Amino acid sequence: MSPTATKSPNPVPIKERMKVPRQAMREQDPLLRAHNFKEVNLGYSEELARREAQRCLECAKPTCITTCPVSVKVKDFVELIVAGDYMGAAAKIREDNVLPAITGRVCPQEDHCEGGCLMGKKVQPLGIGYLERFAADYEQRHMDLSQIRRAERTGKKVAIVGSGPSGLTAAGDLVQKGHQVRVFEALHELGGVLVYGIPEFRLPKQIIREQIDYMRAMGVEFETNVVVGKTVTIDELMLEEGYDAVFIGTGAGAPQFMGIPGEHLNGVYSANEFLTRINLMHAYEFPAYDEPMLDFRGKPVAVIGGGNTALDAIRSALRLGAGKAYVLYRRSEAEMPARIEEVKHAKQEGIEFHMLTAPVEFLSDGKGWLNAARCIRMQLGEPDASGRRRPVPIEGSEFELPLSIAVIAIGTNANPLIQTTTPGLATNKRNYIEADVETQRTSKKGVFAGGDIVTGSATVILAMGAGRRAAKSIHEYLTTGSW
């Protein structure tokens, strides 16, 4: 069965490859998984992975690579999987991506590598995300952390603020250049949004821990419970603690509310709070964990929003026992920013999608608890600044939806903790940090920024791309000294 690794390891003739269907990933049965927090996707076997990898057309100009924000050498790693060299495949991914087990799970591949896959024009694109996940998981099961080589020290110190995807990426790249890297995290657990934002059923905490252990083995230092801007300032890090450069990757991090009446009612959550309780604090395991959660069993629950966060929240609510689980989104399904696979999974699990619908008021039961939302129907008008068609309320279409719990997942604002405590750090009018799109340099010498705190809410992989660019230009700055 095992193909021999020769010059051209793929036994399937090019012409036949498009005829092989995309290999489905094994997943937990929807009826079962709607009641547990275990991972939905179960991964490829070696055989499935090789069969899927053999579909690759080996394009001369692979657009799967140019569409990847961190330029993972997709063609090369897929070829290594075809050859059965799974550790080699993982190492190849790691040349460009220090968090392969994570991106293999949460990247919106349809917008990047798989969106660029030539096969996708005719049939289903190559399952690049699934293959990446396979290689990363294989590596995790077989690697020996003690074998990781550490780069020769340059003597330069870099502080990374935030242990989310941009910070971890920057840290991983910089430590490989030999710089002393220390990551400061405000929370008690490492991983940033990967830990507090993304639920176990999509990204198990163990995976994040393993990726971080790998970075520790590479020499990255971590310090939790440090809120930069409060516990220590950027200036203090540079002037008193001797850091030669700082990368700010704190994420957007402040929840947006809708500004409609009744948002203070008990039972109305921001997605950040709801997901933090579940993911970071394990409230779904109460009373084994101390953090409490409301009783969701049999109750009608809605999330407001159409992104991955919204789906993470409503699928968590379902797993807590919600009787009804609605997605209320003011545009139509075509405009939903969520990953295609998440929408599919959510529908399989029985989530009800109410498109072109938005709440205008949360109504109380008279005792301070949410009991319904007054909603309005929308229609799509002209495109707005985002290029998506603008939702316009339909007059007279208001209706009441009985609800016990509502989760608001309409996006985030910039958390101002660092901006307000760092003199000389320029921000834009929405209070995000100004950073050069190529070099991630801020207005302050030696300080770089990237990820959601620069762009506003985006994706894990875009944040990682920014971390990567920052690491490159931090290394240049540390080597040349020129700003």
Next chain:
Amino acid sequence: MFKILHAEFIAPGIKRFVIEAPRIARKQKPGQFVILRIYEEGERIPITIEKSDPERGTINIVVQSVGKTTHLLNALETSDHIRDVVGPLGKPSEIEKVGTAVVMGGGVGTAMAYPTAAALKRAGNRVISIIGARSKDLVILEREMREVSDELLVTTDDGTYADKGFVTDKLRQLIDSDTRIDLVLAVGPIPMMRAVADMTRKENIRTIVSLNPIMIDGTGMCGGCRVLIDGKSQFACVDGPEFDASRIDFAVLVQRNAMYRAAEQKSMEDFERERDSLLAKVHSEEEAECALQGGGK
């Protein structure tokens, strides 16, 4: 892990901890708080910092046993460890010279009022402090408050010590006796702060209270601690914890603080049953962590 250098009960159910936390000690200002988590399965709770010693690298907190987490915390002793302590969080108290300031502490709130009273005194204000508790043995920090106050008034609800009555009765007397009051700072149970707000609103006296709603991250990320100020949401963790009392919707504060009452009661019942095994769990986590860091207790 954060080492408890000293722990002692200062009243029944009220314990003071001196915790090794050099980063926090260096930055702490009056009015700020920490969030702590005792062990891996623990929740995060906010606790106001009583004072800090930047040279020694320590902070003091005063904790009253109320729910599971505070009961467990108060079961810890000198040289035990707390898994996570983060801070200093929140905006510091605004300390300026206003003339006469009345600082009010109700129950364990006295420990939170104390650093601000001291700072107001240092800023050149005349400080009249009013502290009170349910009964004699729960009056705390009387000596400390006396040291930083020009005048100290003490009440107990049951009259077992000093004057019988509430701290608000003393405030009423000050107002009725035409004492000039430029600022009131009140920290204590919500009903007390609300009563103070009602009283001083009518008199047009600027009044600051320190709120303690349910919090998780404490950095403005989750919005769980939102309070209605002039009808608009603000976050107690980053916009507070101190707010102008006349603008606070206390009814919403009370309602939101009751959100998890059922779960809190269950936790407390579990705690009473499992106290010893929980403490053992905390200690074994401690040992594992200390071993990992290559240091002893």
